Amino acid sequence: MAVAVRVEGLEKRYATDEGAVNAVRGVSFEVEDGEFFTLLGPSGCGKSTTLRCIAGLEKADGGEIAIGDMVVVSQSGAQVPAHQRPIGMVFQSYAIWPHMDVFDNVAFPISRGKGKLPKAEVRERVLEALSLVRLDGLERRPAPQLSGGQQQRLALARALVRQPKALLLDEPLSNLDAKLRDDMRVELKTLTERLNITTLFVTHDQLEALTLSDKIAVMRDGLIVQLGGPKDIYDDPNSRFTAEFIGTTNLLEGTVASRDGDVMRVETPQGTLVCAALDSLGPGDRAAIAVRPANIGVSAEPPNADNVLEGSIETVVFLGDSHDCRVDVGGELIRAFVHASRSVERGDKVYLAMSAADCRLLPPEAAFVEREDGGGASLRLGAGASPAVA
Amino acid sequence: MATAAQTVRRFAPGRLANLEPQYVILVGGLGLILALLVLAPLAILLFYSLWSVGPVDDGGSFTLENYRKTFLAGSTYRLLFNTAVFGIGSVALGLVFGVSLAWVVERTNAPFRNFAFVVAIITAGIPPLLYAMAWVFLLNERTGVFNIPFTQWLGWNKGIFSPYTLGTLVVVEAFRLTPTIFLMVVGLFRSMDPALEEAAATSGADMRTTVRRVTLPVMLPGLLGVIIFVGTATIGLFELPAILGMPGGIHVFATRIYLAMDTTPRDYGLATSLGTVAALIGIVGIYYYHRVTRVQQKFATITGKGYRPRRIDLGRFRKWAGAAIIFYFFLMVVLPSVVLIYASTQPFFKPPSISAFENANLDAYREIFGQEGFWIGLRNSLTLIATVPIATMLVSAIVSWVVVRSKARGRGLLDTLAFIPFTAPSIVFGLAFLLIAFWIDWIPVYGTIWLIVIVHVARFLAYGTRATNGAMFQLHKELEEAGSVSGVGWLTVFRQITLRLLVPSLIAGWLWVAIHSGRELSMALLLSTRDSQILSLVAWGAWENGRSSEAAAVGMILMVMMTVIVILARIVTVRLTREHG
Ligand SMILES: Nc1ncnc2c1ncn2[C@@H]1O[C@H](COP(=O)(O)OP(=O)(O)OP(=O)(O)O)[C@@H](O)[C@H]1O
Ligand SMILES: [Mg+2]
Numbered sequence: 020m021a022v023a024v025r026v027e028g029l030e031k032r033y034a035t036d037e038g039a040v041n042a043v044r045g046v047s048f049e050v051e052d053g054e055f056f057t058l059l060g061p062s063g064c065g066k067s068t069t070l071r072c073i074a075g076l077e078k079a080d081g082g083e084i085a086i087g088d089m090v091v092v093s094q095s096g097a098q099v100p101a102h103q104r105p106i107g108m109v110f111q112s113y114a115i116w117p118h119m120d121v122f123d124n125v126a127f128p129i130s131r132g133k134g135k136l137p138k139a140e141v142r143e144r145v146l147e148a149l150s151l152v153r154l155d156g157l158e159r160r161p162a163p164q165l166s167g168g169q170q171q172r173l174a175l176a177r178a179l180v181r182q183p184k185a186l187l188l189d190e191p192l193s194n195l196d197a198k199l200r201d202d203m204r205v206e207l208k209t210l211t212e213r214l215n216i217t218t219l220f221v222t223h224d225q226l227e228a229l230t231l232s233d234k235i236a237v238m239r240d241g242l243i244v245q246l247g248g249p250k251d252i253y254d255d256p257n258s259r260f261t262a263e264f265i266g267t268t269n270l271l272e273g274t275v276a277s278r279d280g281d282v283m284r285v286e287t288p289q290g291t292l293v294c295a296a297l298d299s300l301g302p303g304d305r306a307a308i309a310v311r312p313a314n315i316g317v318s319a320e321p322p323n324a325d326n327v328l329e330g331s332i333e334t335v336v337f338l339g340d341s342h343d344c345r346v347d348v349g350g351e352l353i354r355a356f357v358h359a360s361r362s363v364e365r366g367d368k369v370y371l372a373m374s375a376a377d378c379r380l381l382p383p384e385a386a387f388v389e390r391e392d393g394g395g396a397s398l399r400l401g402a403g404a405s406p407a408v409a
Numbered sequence: 410m411a412t413a414a415q416t417v418r419r420f421a422p423g424r425l426a427n428l429e430p431q432y433v434i435l436v437g438g439l440g441l442i443l444a445l446l447v448l449a450p451l452a453i454l455l456f457y458s459l460w461s462v463g464p465v466d467d468g469g470s471f472t473l474e475n476y477r478k479t480f481l482a483g484s485t486y487r488l489l490f491n492t493a494v495f496g497i498g499s500v501a502l503g504l505v506f507g508v509s510l511a512w513v514v515e516r517t518n519a520p521f522r523n524f525a526f527v528v529a530i531i532t533a534g535i536p537p538l539l540y541a542m543a544w545v546f547l548l549n550e551r552t553g554v555f556n557i558p559f560t561q562w563l564g565w566n567k568g569i570f571s572p573y574t575l576g577t578l579v580v581v582e583a584f585r586l587t588p589t590i591f592l593m594v595v596g597l598f599r600s601m602d603p604a605l606e607e608a609a610a611t612s613g614a615d616m617r618t619t620v621r622r623v624t625l626p627v628m629l630p631g632l633l634g635v636i637i638f639v640g641t642a643t644i645g646l647f648e649l650p651a652i653l654g655m656p657g658g659i660h661v662f663a664t665r666i667y668l669a670m671d672t673t674p675r676d677y678g679l680a681t682s683l684g685t686v687a688a689l690i691g692i693v694g695i696y697y698y699h700r701v702t703r704v705q706q707k708f709a710t711i712t713g714k715g716y717r718p719r720r721i722d723l724g725r726f727r728k729w730a731g732a733a734i735i736f737y738f739f740l741m742v743v744l745p746s747v748v749l750i751y752a753s754t755q756p757f758f759k760p761p762s763i764s765a766f767e768n769a770n771l772d773a774y775r776e777i778f779g780q781e782g783f784w785i786g787l788r789n790s791l792t793l794i795a796t797v798p799i800a801t802m803l804v805s806a807i808v809s810w811v812v813v814r815s816k817a818r819g820r821g822l823l824d825t826l827a828f829i830p831f832t833a834p835s836i837v838f839g840l841a842f843l844l845i846a847f848w849i850d851w852i853p854v855y856g857t858i859w860l861i862v863i864v865h866v867a868r869f870l871a872y873g874t875r876a877t878n879g880a881m882f883q884l885h886k887e888l889e890e891a892g893s894v895s896g897v898g899w900l901t902v903f904r905q906i907t908l909r910l911l912v913p914s915l916i917a918g919w920l921w922v923a924i925h926s927g928r929e930l931s932m933a934l935l936l937s938t939r940d941s942q943i944l945s946l947v948a949w950g951a952w953e954n955g956r957s958s959e960a961a962a963v964g965m966i967l968m969v970m971m972t973v974i975v976i977l978a979r980i981v982t983v984r985l986t987r988e989h990g
Contacts, residue, residue, distance in 0.1 A: 076890050078816075101893040102902075114891035118909045128895035131905065174891075181896055 023217035030081035044241035060238035075101030107178030122158040294378040314377035315355040324372035446867035450841030463677030464847035475678035502583035507590025519730035529588040534971030536928035539964040541652035543745035548572040573657030645834025647931035684837035691832030753961035773958040798922040805873030831871035839932040880914035920978040
């Protein structure tokens, strides 16, 4: 498959009163034709900046960007201005022009400037784009009189009407209320699949990223820390940061005791655990183990499993279809889910079962270096990571 | 396309490589134009204040003699004293009137509240020259309307009021400033979150404590901004001191400079040295204005969502407050208009009486319609109104765009440049351009209305850019970015999106400039020749020559023109806001 967007060693600094901010510090990735590619990360990690450099709204300080076969930012520093790049973009605020009606908003990209088309064709293309986002019949409605969801779809139609090589979306769903966001997410998925358009999507919402993307780049502090399919990233986080940022995770810290073929034994304060081995680790190394709450079985009787821990339930939150429990195991709180049909209560003695395959070993640099992080990541911490959160 | 772009800036390594050529041209070009319009006049003013001869004479050398002479003269210190009393007194008094009125209108349940806004809008169209004339008719010792009880009923040969004292000057200027201060303070009240006051009230503070401990401190930075703004304008004012001060020998900067330039031979040394001092005072004022308004922006969090004014019930004082608003309308609008209309029908001003009404005629109008000068003035004034506001707002919009939106280097400098003209009194600005006109006499603008157009644009840019800067800040940047990523060039985006969305602010700014350009006298005062005179100058000329009825007649025509403009602009604005919902 051909590469639709190529970003190599992208750098961007902002000069501020307090000195330079290194917003993007060498980001590289490739997006293939028709792929849905997501930049995911906590607030301030440089997602928007990366996207805006691709759009040409910010000037890259270094690196190279190509859209299709057009080099829009070259190593030598030459930049193609935004309006000459074959892109369409949807902004967080939608940026619907209030002095135009729906039709004129959509027609703008193809009725002015270089990409100007004959009148009849403009009309045809605009109506087509509007029906694509299900806004047919609203052509003459003044733009400010649209609802939030309609404005959002209008912004999408405006971005698509030029038939761009790449569609850039900067948190387009974040201004919608929860229910509408769910609907729009599905709609966006269907639409981009149907058009088979290359899409670059920016979000800090892991659910959006996991459900929409073909590929996800997890960003942090201006760098990509992990790149892969949604399932890879969810199942196989390569760092504590990714593990905590995507989904909820329990993290247990310990020391590698021994290796036995494909498995390693790790000593933790909660007990010895068996995990899938990691080549970079050897006996005596510090390590962390990440386990998703969904992969932990909870039972009253001792189960038969690779790893079994014993503890008592500290808190129970009823979620409707399950109970969200935090289990005190040797002073550490481990989060697990219990099906709603079972009744659990605070203080119950329970056994936690985890298979070796579900216990991810994380190398020490990933596991221990990144503790100082504030911001978005710590809000999503699993129970095990930091008892304070529970 | 890509290869073409790659060749754009290979030549320039490092920093320079990050500049887009169109920005360089734009910022460089604007900077050059502004420097010519703004810095050059002030530089030339400074130069001649340090030069031994004026621009018409050859030779000359560097000297401090002008300043020495100026500051050895006792009259200079009287002038400084008068200016201080005039500035401080009228602003303080105007503040008392304006703030009380704003408080009554915004925070109480007084009747006729909207009336106060009508007054503010109408008075915007009254030229200061005319307002001053009206008070001469009202206060004249022998014939003044206010003195009727003394001159006619008591038979004294003069009444207790006199138009030609420093006190009158202060009070009349305070009246004139009241609508401006009122509008600005209303803005301050509206940008304040009522919850702040409510929080004080629920903390057990009574109304007086709340006003003293919460309302005023929160508004203080804004109030300081208002004070410096109107204070700087007042110190540079020519019209009122010229009509109410000069006859009594009371001089301020503007009138003294005028006099120095009105004698033969012209005293360039005195005019330029006084002008430089006045400009310096202005620069200090503006420096503080900038600092104060920056503080105000830090207070910007005081802006509340959904403003719901909590109105105080005035109880039995309610009707008094209403009466005060009506009195204000009477004082600001009815009295001056009526007395001017009356004066324009009296060949020699006499207090209103039966015989005076019997002798009323339209001779003055007939007389001025017969003068060629009037028609030249009318044509030139219309030219000013047609060109100055549009040019000013267009340049302002571009400057603001560069200042607020672009990341171009030197944009801060551009902003400062645009604001500098505010520092010097209008007459000083006119003087500086007169000096320039001598230097560039090969450009045939001196003696034409176009010189005055240029001077007005240069001066009003200071106001225009404030208005457009604010509007641009509020315009969400993504609206323009959405245009760029639509494949449309910068110029089209600016024209079709930025300018279009700025239209309401541009109209407001246009109106402000149109009114001030149309009624402005002091800049043209030194620059006009017979062919480039304007209506306000025609009125001033008639007044100076003692033809008061003609002056009033020309003034009335000017006022009607202004009022028509104000009303038209209101209609357009209301239309537009209705359209955009
Ligand atoms: N115009 C600017 N001037 C200075 N610093 C900026 C500017 N824009 C962004 N930054 C800084 O660059 C960093 C990255 O910003 P960016 O907008 O890319 O974050 P983001 O990942 O999109 O976050 P969010 O999810 O909050 O939108 C932040 O630290 C931000 O403060
Ligand atoms: Mg962002």
